[in-house]
Amino acid sequence: MSASPNPSGSSHGADHGNPIPKYIAVFFALLIATGIEALPLFGLVDIPPAPLLGLSAVKFVVVVLIFMHMLGDHPMFWRVFFFPLGMAMGSFMVLMTLSGTWQLTWQEGKNGRDLDEVAACYRSRYDGACGSWVKSPVTGNEYCSAPASLKDDACQKLTPRMATDAAFAALLKPVGADPRFEGFADKAADAKLLVLMEVGKEVYGGNCAACHGPEGAGVAGLAPPMAGDAVANGASEEHINVLLKGLQGKVINGQSYAGAMPPWKQLSDDHIASVITWERQSWGNKGDMVLPEQVAAKR
């Protein structure tokens, strides 16, 4: 890849001779590297994240050194570029580390492709580490009554896309009418509450926990906390409205929340009533039970 020795004869090109062969060689090297990176795009080869990141870092540096001819240029340019670059990357790594995102990114393994493995993990999760078991009068299944902390969830570490993978969501969520609501209207209020709570917890974990937190703590400045919230403890109509229509820009106790909550009208009446009931009865909230027909009336 050495530059050809013939001098260009100009005042500017004299540094390195004719650089064109070098540029072309570097281009083809970058092309091959990009070609290798692109193989997983077409499902031809599986390349884990670390080599991909390494390869693109090499490409990055090569472009800076050769195309931007940082190599052999004045060190002042080097400093004003790589110092901020290093700081930006350092901040990025701190963010990834503090948020735990880094770990998910790097330990993802098969990245959730093996759905059976993830599903099995979720099924077994409730077999081991639950303090308080409640038997559903509807399905006969036992369920864990305490919300599991998603953050420490070993299953979630299998894949950062756990909550986002449509195929996986289909494994957890029944398509069509939820069989747990069979004969719901004829049940006593206590039994209704049990069903709503069981289903509501699941709906919350799958749809709400990412922003409002698995423990209802919310995210400062983005998503309001659920625990102790005026809506969750107030009139159910308001609560239903938020679910059906979405909400943005709410101010609670002087703290504004900028995140846009989308409408959740794609969920069934049963599921919306469940998750609302779950929110109103969890984390010390004292809101009342909400029934599917109340949701239907507000649509």
Place this chain on the structure above:
Amino acid sequence: MSAAAHHAPTSLGVSHYKLAMWTFLGSECFFFGSLIGTYMYYRGKSINGPYPLDVFSAEVTSISTFDLLLSSLFMALAVHYAKENNVKQMLLWTALTVVGGLIFLGFQAYEFTHFYHEGLTPRVNLFGATFFTLTGFHGAHVTVGVLLLISLMYYGGTGKLNNLGESTENIGLYWHFVDIVWIAIFTLVYLLEYT
């Protein structure tokens, strides 16, 4: 081989314009570092679709990545000829760089439109919000680059630049930077979804 040999003497011994461009690119590292960091922080946290793999197109991404890489080569050649004061060749390779940039923008316009029709908007989920912010700002940088290159062709072609080599080089630095940002986006946003 001091850089000062190529320029009129300055108090720093290097071209102030070039130093300003490198400093600006340093600040751009923070800019794109923040956007990429935000994207990565929210990666995989969308709780409703469309998800990346629902909308990504391996073909479009590969071709536009190749296209931008090729335009970087053209840019390097344009800078080389500009330094030799070979205006004709400089205009040719700059024009080809512009074409590369426009093709990239065309693919991005197609991609955004396609994503929108698939239901992905900046409001629909975290993926949409962070994806459009990041790639949108990158596309805006490519657009600015294209405008810079076109004005370079105009002023360079009509002999209105004092130092054609340095002007081309500085705009070239910007263009290569936009390319290396895409190298990062290509890997972190697109490739990681396929690992």
